[in-house]
Amino acid sequence: MKSNTTALTTSGFNTLIIFGLGILDNGDIKYYSNTPGSQDVLVASNGSYVGGDALAAKVRSLKSGAGSTVQRVEISMNAQHVRELMARPGPGADTPLYRNFAALRAAWALDAVNNDDESIYDAASTAAFAAMLGAAGYRYTIAPYTNTGFWAAVVARVNAGRAAASDLLLDRVYLQCYDGGAGNDPGGWQGALGMKVVPLLWVVNDSKPSQGTTAAQARARFAAWNQRDALAGGGFWNDYDIEKMGLSYKEYASVLTSVFP
Ligand SMILES: *[C@@H]1O[C@H](CO)[C@@H](O)[C@H](O)[C@H]1NC(C)=O
Ligand SMILES: *[C@@H]1O[C@H](CO)[C@@H](O)[C@H](O)[C@H]1NC(C)=O
Ligand SMILES: CC(=O)N[C@H]1CO[C@H](CO)[C@@H](O)[C@@H]1O
Secondary structure, eight states: OOSOHHHHHSSSOSEEEEEEEEEOTTSOEEEOOOSTTOOOEEEEETTEEOSOHHHHHHHHHHHHSTTOOOOEEEEEEOOTTHHHHHHTTOSOTTSHHHHHHHHHHHHHTOOEEEEOOSSOOOHHHHHHHHHHHHHTTOEEEEOOSSOHHHHHHHHHHHTTTOOSGGGOSEEEEEEEOSGGGTTOOHHHHHHHHTSOOEEEEEESOSSSGGGEEOHHHHHHHHHHHHHHHOOSOOEEEOHHHHHHTTOOHHHHHHHHHHHOO
16 A cells, blocks of 8 residues: 555556455454555454545555556455354354455455465365355455465365356465465466466565566466466566566566466
8 A cells, every 4th residue: 555556557457456454353354564664454343444534545546546457456364363253253244254344345345355374274164254255245366375275175165056157256366376386387276276377476576586577587487377278367476566676567567468368
């Protein structure tokens, strides 16, 4: 939210994923700061949106701003407290957790919740939570970097009984292909999950320079993968580094719009 949202939304990207949010033990939802100079913000509590009008207007503008090419906005979450809250009080529509997610969706005009679980990996509660979010009007997506078996179980449970592509609750897989997921093969994951994936590459970065890819390098990797295995698209982690490193949103976006027209 410290980014240049004009540049971010007018460069050609069709989806943005906000990183990252988390659930507290009472079902409240917090938006965590990941960048110097910003602070954690409580965004939903006791069934109401409490994140403030300015933040809501900013998030809504990602899709509605002048010249925006963005059609879908997701929030990315870890899995803290999901298992406990699905056990008690459960996923019902009258629970604080459900009402908080419904309020946040309405305030921010959100389309999907992205699961970036990198530690808990409990398939039953994950599926219950996904179904709850579906009932609240969200789509559900995942961002695996490892643990193929767990994610295959999640896809099978969440999409059980939903055959048509347009009917899928878990409708996108963003596969981390950098850092801990650097060795991932999108085609292999597509076979294991039984659905197309969207590989993500890390832009040029001074935190782990060896994991950074220039736009030209990304184009070559996406094109080779797509030629071999026909992917669902591609994406980048993350916009903070694009701005910090003085990179071009347009260059990175044009890789996606040309490899995946
Ligand atoms: C934000 O991006 C827009 C579009 O690329 C550019 O015109 C503007 O100067 C940028 N603003 C800042 C503060 O860098
Ligand atoms: C939570 O919301 C309910 C119903 O809207 C209200 O009765 C209750 O006082 C609220 N609790 C707190 C701690 O704000
Ligand atoms: C996503 C991420 O880890 N970005 C890092 C890029 O490098 C800067 C500077 O070291 C870090 O502050 C960011 O967190």
